[in-house]
Amino acid sequence: MALRGHVDWLTRRQMIGWAQDTTAPDTPVSLFVSVDGRVVGRCLADRPRDDLVREGIGHGRHGFDFEFPDGSLPALSRCTVTVRREGDGTVVPGSPRVLDPVTSFDEDLQSRLAHALAETVGEAESDRRLTFLLDQVQLLRQLGAERRGAPAAAQNQPRALVIDTVMPAAERDAGSNAILSHMRALQRLGYAVTFVPTDLWADGRVLEAEGISCCLHPWYATVEEVLRRHAGAFALVYLHRVDTAGRYMQLVRDTQRGARLVYSVADLHHLRTARQAEIEGRADLAAYAEHLRFLEHTAAKAADAVVTHSMVEAAILHQHLPAERVHVVPWAVTLRPTLVPFEYRRGVAFIGGYRHRPNVDAAQYLIETVMPAVTLAIPCLLVGSGMPDHLQRLATARPGIEAIGHVSDLHAIFDRVRLTVAPLAYGAGIKGKVLDSLAAGVPCVCTPAAAEGLDLPEPLAELVANTPVEMARSIATLHEDEGLNRACVEAGLAYMRARHSEDQVDLALQTAAGLPAA
Incomplete structure (x- = not known):
């Protein structure tokens, strides 16, 4: 009697396939399953399979799905699984199949572990399993940590x-x-x-x-x-x-x-x-x-x-x-001066993260006090992430103020404006956006709080303004006077090159780390 079929799927828990006797195509085939020559169970190939119907293999009810007794086959042993037709012992095509010992955390092992852990067990056994798993987790974490x-x-x-x-x-x-x-x-x-x-x-x-x-x-x-x-x-x-x-x-x-x-x-x-x-x-x-x-x-x-x-x-x-x-110890800032000529840029930008309270206060001060004192019609951009709603509304209500918000590349802003402004009323440390602006070849008008700790040279020191009127005057002058703007650009780039290069950082940090001079 002719037999056709195939073993499609085999794990240590389950085997799936199909079988058909071509001389009796509508009669389910009875199968024996053996592992390493020992019969472990019997199943009937009578399950419906849509794929068999599509292929024109009888009525399609020729599938089998066999689960191995005791939950699974041994994980550490090499197992040979054979499927034979009951009666004459004809082997189903695709069989025998070999399962090698488990040496990796493969899908089969994960499935068996999940199956075992899902079982309902007593308190003592649950504690034993949890202790084992925690020990293994700790071992894996230790190995991973060492790497x-x-x-x-x-x-x-x-x-x-x-x-x-x-x-x-x-x-x-x-x-x-x-x-x-x-x-x-x-x-x-x-x-x-x-x-x-x-x-x-x-x-x-x-x-x-x-x-x-x-x-x-x-x-x-x-x-x-x-x-x-x-x-x-x-x-x-x-x-x-x-x-x-x-x-x-x-x-x-x-x-x-x-x-x-x-x-x-x-x-x-x-x-x-x-x-x-x-x-x-x-x-x-x-x-x-x-x-x-x-x-x-x-x-x-x-x-x-x-x-x-x-x-x-x-x-x-x-x-x-x-x-x-x-x-x-400074930090290194890469010089990347804008290549856009002065005449193709216009306006002033305030740049800062608005989750930092001093920046919110500074932006509000700029909108309400400084820019109204600027006699020229100079556009002002507010740039940075986390801008609060009240600041956006305030900017929208004032002519010439544009709330940009977050930008992925600040150089898109530096390529638009002729200067930046940092009207901070208070703060501490060095202001990163001032350094970024100077490194981009864009001068910055600062309050004393924003310029603190920088030791700016002339003519940059002249851009430090104490009052709104002084700041407004510096903004207007720097925006319109190309010669002064260019002098400030060159001074800013020279300052950044001298104070914030990788060599300067290395030298200062070498001393802080207690390393001998090279």
Whole structure:
């Protein structure tokens, strides 16, 4: 009797196929299933199969679906499965089939594990299974952590660990640009760099593409776990911002004995908060500023080196620390001057992230006080992410003000305008958007708060305005006087080349890291 069919699917739990006796095409075929020559069960090929109908194979009811007894076949054994017709032992085509021992976490193994874990079991058995799984998870996380926490190159390099509150994003804020620049400088200084954000649920692909290892979920649950798993592994630990310094400094000392501990203030938070409290007349903010001052000074005193970007903040830190422990380290800014001629550009731009309160206040001050004092009809662009609704409404109601919002590339803005403006009433640290503007060949009119710490040369220093009238006059003059504008462009590019090159960053960070001069 002729037999046709096929074994279509085989796992350690199940086998699917079809069989038909061509001499009795409407009669279901009875089949025996054997494993390694031992019969383990019987099934009937009588299940409907639409694909068989489409192929014109009888009425289509020739399918079989066989589940192996005891749930599955042994995972670690090589199994040969054969399907034969009952009676004469004719082998179904596609059989015998061989299952090799499970050596990978394949779909079959995942299915069997899920099936086993879904079973209803007693409390003791449930505890036993959970304990086993947790042990395996811990083993996998340990193996993964060892691979991801230490780049291969670190075998012959000193290792540096950098901790910040968030994963840096160059387009987001000056703090991100600073930490990215400093990590790249540490690489150039010979360190194998590992980065960990306090929120470990982050995407580290951008940093890893630059050769910076990232300690993230699921391989690590906390920063504390990173420090303990890699105890004694790092020659330098760089803590960015007071939040990370306050939380992890002591644990760094306990787990990374002998490591140089560098605390980067980013900017002095207490200084910015105290200035806001004074302007707004808020006693609560003044009290909070004192609390921040205590935290920042405590962290600075506990560190081996303190990094700031501002000469002004360095002077404040010198009041509490030995001068040799305070280091002014800039961040690198790439020069990319606009190629659009002066006559093809028009207007002024304010650039800032509006989730930062000083920027919201500055934009409102610009719209309501500064631009009305500008005697010329000069368009003003408000650029940046997170712009609040009330600021958008205010801009819409004023002629000549355009609320642009977020842009993916600031050079599209620098190619449009003749200057930028930074009318900040308070703040701290170095203002990244001022540096970006100068590096783009676009002069910036600043308040003293925005220019603080920059030590600007002439004629850029003349663009620092104390009053709305002075700022309006500088905006109008710089917008119309091409010669003055060009002189400020050249001074700005020369300043950025001298102060914010990679060489300057490397030299300053080398000293902060305690490395000998080359």
